[in-house]
Amino acid sequence: MINDIEICKECHYMNIKDYSCRERHCRKCDNYGGKLLPADVRIIQRPVMVRIDCPHCDYEIEMQYSDFEGLMPSEYPGDWGGEVIECPNCNKQIEIDDYDWD
Structure with a gap:
């Protein structure tokens, strides 16, 4: 008009x-x-997958985000630091240090 x-x-x-x-x-x-x-346009993403490279054997661990979240004590990523998971390839413990969002 x-x-x-x-x-x-x-x-x-x-x-x-x-x-x-x-x-x-x-x-x-x-x-x-x-x-x-x-x-401004804000695109809201939902995490789906988690990839972790084992520092012991270089195995690339892939799992659903919901499975990874179940291993963590909290849904808040700020609480994940220092948590420990086990590598399914070499069975050694991996300490969660930092994370990046893609």
Whole structure:
């Protein structure tokens, strides 16, 4: 919806053939509908898998996040530091030190 057609006549709105181009042009001129305001988009992710490289045998441990969460004392990642899990390949204990989110 054009707010003021007189403004569009001055900026040659009618010379733009394609409707979607006209619409984009009017949005740039702030003459289309209400003024558009920018918005940030936040993408919310859900963890699915956990990968841990065993420091003893270099075996790559993969498990479902829910299984890993069950091994930890808390759902809060800040509480995981110092927790110990066992490598299924060499059966040695691994201390959880740090974590990265992909």
